[in-house]
Amino acid sequence: MTFKIRKMRFSKFIACFLLFFHRIAPYLVQGTNFFFAQLSHRRKFEDDNGTSASDFHYLVTGGYRPATNELVKYAVSVRVGAAKEYFGTNHICGGTIISTRAILTAAHCMYSSRGSLYQARKLMVYAGTPKRLEQAPSTQELRVRQILPHPKYRSGRLRHDIGLILLKEEITTNEHAAIMSLNDKSPSAGLACTVVGWGTVIQFGPSADEAINGDVQILPNSICENLWNFNSNGMICAKNSDDSEVDSCQGDSGGPLFCNNMVVGVVSYGEGCGEKTSAGVYTDVYHYRDWIKANSAVGLKVSLMGLVMVLLLAA
Known part of the structure; x- marks a missing residue:
């Protein structure tokens, strides 16, 4: 490469x-x-994910902060272990709320730098917290019951980079945390989208605090296929045709690519960040929609079974 x-x-x-x-x-x-370690996946490992308390102007590389961010309520911060310094320094990836019990993210976010699958109890999900380093009154801290990387994903590989985090408790949906629908058709070239995340300011740079948006467009497969390890069977790529520096970067992994009020992609990998001759690669949500629907319903089934058990014991 x-x-x-x-x-x-x-x-x-x-x-x-x-x-x-x-x-x-x-x-x-x-x-x-x-x-x-740093470029094959759009993430930073848990032992090097802090930042100073400074509030940088950019986050998603080349991105922007809207006066009111209507998309961040659908995104979550996925964290591992306890914060070593202060709240938010243990952020490793982003994710999307697709039900009150299920988070859509990248499969590689579920593995440590050594290639071992995290234990569910090691991960925490934070919803309703647009500032990564600030625990707001709207912040919801959610424990993880189960992590489900796609069964065909292999640690260190790029194919099938999608997974689900099932929660022990339900997310309280409100103006700060909300459910985003899955894409219902194959994404077409030219589709306008927005990537949301808490990633690094620039390649190799520090992470910032407040979530940032970056506007990109889906590229045709004929262009995407020139990218390293790209496979049109389950992947899409996107970039900003007017500003090549707009891109997802380390720490944005697992986060959402929103198009037409649906989650269309999951931040997966890239060759650097904001490279003029490259583009961000995203896992195609529509391609995996059946697997996502079948497995995100597991949390609902378990909660219903729990309710039945409670009713039986109370009888």
């Missing part, structure tokens, strides 16, 4: 170089394959 460095202004190049050196130095000392 070849990684291309795009041209940039000299001042921006210096800033990126310093951020890059800050990130890569520990990996050079430890002998870790930095490029595979």
Whole structure:
């Protein structure tokens, strides 16, 4: 795989170089394959996911903050373990609320950097919290009952990168947390979409606080097929035709690509972030809709069984 460095202004190049050196130095000392760990998936691992308390202007690379973000209520922050420093520093991925008990995310978000599947009790989901580092009155902290990566997904691979997080308790739906519908038809080239997330400011850069939107368009498969490891059978790609720097990045993994008030894609991987000659790759929700529907209903079935047991014991 070849990684291309795009041209940039000299001042921006210096800033990126310093951020890059800050990130890569520990990996050079430890002998870790930095490029595979950081670029093959759009995520940051749990041991390096904090940021300063500063409020950066960008999050989804090249994105924007609307005066009122109507989409963030459908998104959640997926976190692992306890926050080492302060609230929100253990964020690893995003996700989408598709029912009061089910979160749609990427399968690779369910695995540690060592390739082992997380235990459900290690993960937490936070809904109704547009600021990653601030526990607002609307924030809902939700325990995980079960994690379900797609059965054909293999850790470290890119195919079938989709999964479900089933919750122990129901999400309280309101103006801060709401359910998004699954895409009901195959996405077409040119479709206008918005990616939402809490990812890094720029490639290798720090994560910011408040969720950000980035507007992109679905690209035709004839273009997407030129991307590294792209497969039109279950993947779509998207970018902003007017501004190539608009893109998802590390920490946005598992988060939603919204189009026409439906979740159409799940942030999966990319060759860098905001590269002029590349695009973000997303898992195609419509392709996996039957699997999603069948398995997201498991949480509902379990809760109904629990209700029956309670009624029987009370009788």
